[in-house]
Amino acid sequence: MPFTSKNLEIKDVILIEPRVFPDGRGFFLESYKSSDFKKIGIPEPFVQDNHSLSVKGVLRGLHYQLPPKAQGKLVRVIKGAVIDVAVDIRKNSPTFKKWVAEELSEENHRMLYIPPGFAHGFAALTDDVHLLYKCTEEYSPECDRGIRWDDPEISVDWKIGKPIVSEKDEVLPLLKNAEVFP
DSSP states (O other): OOEEEEEOSSTTSEEEEEOEEEETTEEEEOSOOHHHHHHHTOOSOOOEEEEEEEOTTBEEEEEEEOTTSOOOEEEEEEESEEEEEEEEOBTTSTTTTOEEEEEEETTTOOEEEEOTTEEEEEEESSSSEEEEEEESSOOOTTTEEEOOTTOTTTOOOOSSSSOBOOHHHHTOOOGGGSOOBO
16 A cells, blocks of 8 residues: 555544655655545545645634535645644534644655544645645535634644734634534
8 A cells, every 4th residue: 555544633634644756856656546545534535626825924724614515635735844733623522622733744745634524724834835635525605614723712833923814814703603513
């Protein structure tokens, strides 16, 4: 299998490491293989791919979609480095309000699978971060929601100083006022 995987402290979030084949020309890796991802426990299908470019200090999140368009995301960085964060917003979950984070970078080639029921965000640790993510549902403005990145009830350590945040993300509600998963 070209991938190794492990469940993080919140067991539904999965860290995936592809097998990398470096040589004098560069490297080769498989970034996605349906049959192997099914064995890892990642559901199919992915129906949308997104690509963002961020400068150092940009913070995007915390975003999610509610049912019936709740998204699972497979996140990876192809240039630069980020701290990638998943927050459990499933009200009846034993890990409700808890978060996990992993550094994803062009050097470590790691990927993070974040299932539906989690808010997702990341902070760019380097300039010119290219982050790609596959989604299990298409973007739906009607189901699009978010939580403030600096919610004191969650207290995410973003590993950066004063972040650059969009106007939309600055006015997201705190978790206690947000629509979450049952």
